[in-house]
Amino acid sequence: MTPASAPRPRLAGWMLVLSLFLSACGDGHRDGDGHGHADEEAHTSDEHARAGEHGGRLLEQDGFAVELAIAEDGAPPKYKAWLYRDGEPLPATAGSMQVELERLGGVRERHRLEPQADGSLMAASVVGEPHSFDVEVRANIDGEALRWSYPSYEGRTTIAADVAKASGIRVAPAGPGTIADEHEVQGLLTPVEGRVASATARFPGPIRSLRASVGDAVRAGEPLATIESNLSLSTYTVASPIAGVVTQRNGTVGGMATEGMGLFEIADLSTLWVDLHIFGADAQHIRPGVPVAVTRLSDGATVTTTLERVLPGTATASQSTVARATLDNDDGSWRPGSAVTARITVDLEPVERMVPLAAVQRFRDWDVVFVRVGDTYEVRPLELGKRDGERVQVLSGLDAGAMVVVEQSYLVKADIEKSGASHDH
Structure with a gap:
């Protein structure tokens, strides 16, 4: 990775790469490889899994086999399976099965598969994203009890705590907050009349x-x-x-x-007027008394003040409505005649869950954040709602209190993409 904006980027990036390399060298079965067969349970891994004729994962034990897939095909993803004995297909009524999943953080869910008219077994329950979990498959075929377990991870990686800290990766809990309805406008600093x-x-x-x-x-x-x-x-x-x-x-x-x-x-420049030019229908939403964040273009410095008045009439040259605020300038750092930008907050709406915009990344076709459990980081696809200049509302996809990566989230994304965690369909 080449983290362009991380603190100490070159050092942090190399530490992350080195840590992951050493982890790979020291753990040849990171995803549960090499377990072999037990008396009642067969363990498989992504590396050793074979595909069946329908493209699903082939699970084999004692002459019996189950081909298991996550069927989507334009519909919500659900588990689908086919049964075999000695390599020959069996009717769906020849057995029963269920799939138990354990997600990151210990959350468990169960999917029971029922016979279908096309000869397969299929679950009625949807497999939510991400498809990243430890899988346990229990089947009974012609009276034979069978069991398999394997890890099936996607969008997941492990980063040691000291490496994450050195890379500037920081997390914070997801929770309630306020989304501001803001209007961004341009303005000009002028001396106060009478001064x-x-x-x-x-x-x-x-x-x-x-x-x-x-x-x-x-x-x-x-x-x-x-x-x-x-x-x-x-x-x-x-x-x-x-x-x-x-x-x-x-x-x-x-x-x-x-x-x-x-x-x-x-x-007397100890205070200045900020004359803000508001165009079109936006002027209908602007009222005196609301907060205004004024940003200096030269260095990005921002101060917050209050909108004092909306002037009557229209500015002749720009055909804009002028709204005015007063800015403290005791240190003389704000200069009359300077252009500024400003965010006028016209409303504040409380939301049950929100995250910083900096935490959100694009991953495949999703808007996502990355959550941390221990030293493990995993993607969470989100449905997003309202947003302002700093925050965005989360409608679904994230539990309250989840520890979300809020700084250097692109480092986690890059590491997950490099690991190439599969999507087991």
Whole structure:
């Protein structure tokens, strides 16, 4: 694997590969291979299993055989079987059988097969995904009690705890939460109206000094310039009318100031307006008082504030409705004129079960997460519901409290795909 975004990716990836290699070298029967036959029970493995004429797994013992498959063919998957004696087919009424499964975590289920008109036996119960379990088959054919057991795993792998930790794989329990109904919009930072002032010349005359530059922070009453009055031939001081940041500087030393000339513009940028442009029908859902997450495009920094008002009328140039929020800017890191993105939360809906979006992967034709039991990880196909920018509702496929991989889930997916765990149909 080459985990592009994992912490210490090169080291973590090699540790994972090395651990799996050593595991394979030290355990030649990881899936239960090499057990042979017992007096009452025959053990088979994926490696040694033979296929029957219907494509199912052929289970043989004492001259009897059962061919077992999971039949789908556009219908929900169910167990289907055919009976044989000395290689010859037997009618379905010649025997009875049931299949017991033990899934990861100790969950057990039973499927009883009944004779069908086509000569097979078939279960009425559905085999849920994933088809990954330890299988025990019990059959009675012509009065002979037979039993087989074997592992049939798919979408499953084992990763040692220290390797998972070094690879940044982290799990969290699935449980209830809240899905936000959010609208993502664009916006612009502007100074707050009434917090911009001009330091102006009172009398005409030559400019003798300019003591501030654009970007300087100034105090209220701080001297910014001196001018020699043409009327009195004495100098006077121009002071900053407010505390803030110099955003404009006009004139040059030695140049002439006219009466009322604005030498400096000072803006109090400790708070800024965020003007958000909302288009079309989205404007009907936006109301003051809802949360807004504002993201700075330059570095992705995000702060949360509250929508204060929706302005009347429409912005002429964009034909959008403008919604406004106020942003604290004591550290000066947000700059007026900057473009931002924002997520406006118009509603919060509680759900019984949810997972982070980062936990969800595509596996075969499914949306899945990976659950951990001990050092074993296994796929869980999900039916998903509503989602927001961070979370998604789980409608089915995941038990409450299941430990779900919420970080570096793609590493687990890659390891499962590399192992090539079969789908035993």
